[in-house]
Amino acid sequence: MAWEGKETQRTRRGKERKEKRIGRRSGTEGKEMKEKxxxxxxxxxxxxxxxxxxxxxxxxxxxxRR
Structure with a gap:
């Protein structure tokens, strides 16, 4: 297929949304959310x-320096 390697806007948005839900894009992010x-x-x-x-x-x- 021609668009094999290309991520569509839709899939990218879905991934971002999923990551937000998990709250774990970086190791400390979940911890930060908890603190908030x-x-x-x-x-x-x-x-x-x-x-x-x-x-x-x-x-x-x-x-x-002195």
């Missing part, structure tokens, strides 16, 4: 921790 349901606070906490680490790294780098 639990409340945004858990995600916020993690973000703040990451921010601290970044600040520390930045200050260390700044000191090294």
């Amino acid at each position: 349901r639990m409340g945004r606070r858990s995600g916020q906490k993690e973000r703040n921790e990451g921010e601290e680490e970044r600040k520390e790294e930045w200050t260390e780098a700044k000191e090294r």
Whole structure:
């Protein structure tokens, strides 16, 4: 058949929909969805921790430059 390798719009859309339902496109995606349901606070906490680490790294780098 001529369109053997070509995915039609329809099949692609179906796949995307299925992936959304599973919620597992990447390994952590399902976990993220769960956290969202639990409340945004858990995600916020993690973000703040990451921010601290970044600040520390930045200050260390700044000191090294001196």
